[in-house]
Amino acid sequence: MNVGIIGLGLIGGSMAIDLRRRGFADGIAGVESDSVNAAAAVKIGLVDRILTLEECVAESDIIVLAVPVGAAVKMLPQVLDLFAAGEGKCRKVVMDVCSTKENLSKTAHYHPVRQRYVATHPMAGTEYSGPWAAMPGLFDGRACIICNQEESDPSAVHLVEKLYDCLNMRPIYMNAASHDVHAAYVSHISHITSFALALTVLDKEKNEKHIFDLASGGFSSTVRLAKSNADMWVPIFSQNRDNVLKVIDTYIEKMNDFRKAIADFDEDGIRSLIEDANRIKRIIR
């Protein structure tokens, strides 16, 4: 199986590592607009070679679109156009791995070869980016969302399921709109709270040495996502604007509940908020 990966960052690169070493991919070609990242991806051995989009689509059986969602919305129709322009019935598959799904799904909805596209979101990542952030085993044991699968050919969905099975991921099926709601509620808001925490600490604590000294493991863990890359996150927040705004509003309410209980010396109120929050233990180990 020839795999083409468009965008050789953390996700694309980590997929390349496991798809190759676990035997899913015989050859892997990459498309990468950043020349430094492209050269690094070849040197590290993530991909065999860098191609243009056209060459990559021509040579690959399955194409993974692993660019930020703003770029993916532009490139998905280009890939589908290349599929449609090919000779005979197209058997190739394109999948994306972006964190918002509704916009992408709308973009492809009326395309004549829409059914060769499978919308997915593997729930894995780190706060690092670039080909040097790629790592083996990133996806092991995590969930992978497959959206609007009824709009894709069963054979295309099946191939994508095989790919994710090779990555040891557990598939979950959902429509694109509810994916975006749930992703805002769980994943997107935690990035925003972390960015806001970093901004707060950097603003209040001008002496960086103090931050370093007073940071226990807890602070590092809570602020970790604030290292995340703007290229990836700006289009996510834009494309999932309405859902993200709703969850920010709820978050600000909860923060104000805390503020009021502390301001009022209401120890029972603080205790009850903390104990309510502790229920997260039942879900996250």
Place this chain on the structure above:
Amino acid sequence: MNVGIIGLGLIGGSMAIDLRRRGFADGIAGVESDSVNAAAAVKIGLVDRILTLEECVAESDIIVLAVPVGAAVKMLPQVLDLFAAGEGKCRKVVMDVCSTKENLSKTAHYHPVRQRYVATHPMAGTEYSGPWAAMPGLFDGRACIICNQEESDPSAVHLVEKLYDCLNMRPIYMNAASHDVHAAYVSHISHITSFALALTVLDKEKNEKHIFDLASGGFSSTVRLAKSNADMWVPIFSQNRDNVLKVIDTYIEKMNDFRKAIADFDEDGIRSLIEDANRIKRIIR
């Protein structure tokens, strides 16, 4: 050296493990008001035996006050009273390990044997509590704050420095008031943001299975501190109320900056907030 540990939770228990195995403590006695925790601490082997406060102070050369700060404010004068009531010049030392320092320091300020007390805050912990949460190596390589050391006997400070050196901690000297400001800015706010995140996600996402499925490692890391114990955190937020309120206000401002940029489709604004937040990379690895 006989060590007495009052409060056999995560911090007291973890100290017991390393002070014993690294040869600082010949014997360790514990004081613990919760009978289940007391029995567990003996069974696990954290302490040799459970004593009353009076017995423990009589038998120990150094007493570690490792209870929540609300209880510590009551117990510190009791321990100092027992020191003062002893025969001859007191050579014993009491130290606390609480997360707020100004209130405790005020409580002890005019006590006739104030100089046998050393105020400290080891910057280490996990989100778990109780004697079963105790672990070896918890403190290794972290910073430890020693407050108002000019109010303590040099010999008392020296013994506490030896204890922290055995735990592989790096001492940092600060007055109690500025400790509390900096702790609010770095540590206390990250707990509140995490509690508020858990409350938000549990409120918006009624289906717990969705939280589990959509939680990537990033969400788990950001929400981790929301598992923290109310008994510990209620008195911290109360005692550090004014500093905590100031930092909550700054945090809500930053969150509103994000909200506005997203609501206005202001992609440059979102990018600039994220890139500002990314500066935390310079400080926290």
